[in-house]
Amino acid sequence: MGRRTANALRLTNKTAVITFLFCALLAHYTALARDPDSKLVPTPLTAEDLMERSRAMYQSLGSYSDAGTIDREFGYTSSPSRERHSFSTWFQRAPRHFLFDFKKYGGDEYVIWGDPGAFYTWWKTTLVKTDYPNPNNVGAFSGTDVLTSSSAAKVPTLLYAKGALPSDFTNFSDAVVEGTDDIGGHRCSRLAGTASDVYSATGHEVNQRKMTIWIDAESLLIRKVIEEWKPLPNQVSRTTTSYEPQANPKIDENRFRFVPPK
Numbered sequence: 001m002g003r004r005t006a007n008a009l010r011l012t013n014k015t016a017v018i019t020f021l022f023c024a025l026l027a028h029y030t031a032l033a034r035d036p037d038s039k040l041v042p043t044p045l046t047a048e049d050l051m052e053r054s055r056a057m058y059q060s061l062g063s064y065s066d067a068g069t070i071d072r073e074f075g076y077t078s079s080p081s082r083e084r085h086s087f088s089t090w091f092q093r094a095p096r097h098f099l100f101d102f103k104k105y106g107g108d109e110y111v112i113w114g115d116p117g118a119f120y121t122w123w124k125t126t127l128v129k130t131d132y133p134n135p136n137n138v139g140a141f142s143g144t145d146v147l148t149s150s151s152a153a154k155v156p157t158l159l160y161a162k163g164a165l166p167s168d169f170t171n172f173s174d175a176v177v178e179g180t181d182d183i184g185g186h187r188c189s190r191l192a193g194t195a196s197d198v199y200s201a202t203g204h205e206v207n208q209r210k211m212t213i214w215i216d217a218e219s220l221l222i223r224k225v226i227e228e229w230k231p232l233p234n235q236v237s238r239t240t241t242s243y244e245p246q247a248n249p250k251i252d253e254n255r256f257r258f259v260p261p262k
Contacts (some may be wrong), residue, residue: 061159062248070239072084074235102147108123171198175193183214186216187216225241
């Protein structure tokens with residue numbers, strides 16, 4: 001056997017061994033990946049993955065409740081004005097019952113509630129009660145941004161995702177997972193992106209702002225949302241919405257009863 005032939009055989013055998021080892025390792029790690037007890041580090045979830053999981057969780061709930069606050073900061077950074085509003089949500093999927101009670105800084109109040117036949121709204125400033133019978137009941141949530149400091153356009157729209165309600169989360173783009181934080185003793189993933197409102201007729205984007213969302217790592221429910229608008233120089237424009245959510249609580253039916261004051 002010539003020297004060239006011997007060298008060629010050695011190279012061929014070496015290549016075959018390397019190929020065999022590579023295939024064996026590939027098969028080994030593929031099997032581990034399929035094993036639920038695998039020790040491999042899982043691929044980190046993207047912001048889109050986390051939002052979809054959170055949406056799916058809200059849609060799966062049979063009942064839900066929360067108590068929350070909205071902190072608004074605006075004006076000059078040296079001495080910004082501050083307001084704190086509060087709200088509570090009570091939800092039951094079947095039979096349908098819903099109540100959202102927003103209490104504004106200064107004493108105003110706006111309530112949205114629903115039963116199997118309709119949704120209703122009441123505004124303390126006007127003392128007007130409006131009925132939205134099925135199937136044209138989306139109007140109960142439309143145009144509530146100013147009246148509820150946009151809180152009615154957040155979690156309620158996730159609970160009724162199939163209803164195509166106007167939502168602050170619909171146009172949440174360029175989102176990334178920035179890390180994890182402790183929010184009220186709960187480990188949460190922090191997602192940051194850009195939110196905006198879009199006119200359906202023209203596709204024109206308005207009300208653009210930075211949005212940061214904290215999603216509870218265990219319950220997948222939202223615990224905090226911060227929205228920041230691009231202000232004028234030396235000014236601030238920020239809204240922080242905080243939640244104390246409960247998944248599938250047992251709710252007394254009296255919680256859903258609201259009689260507008262006269």
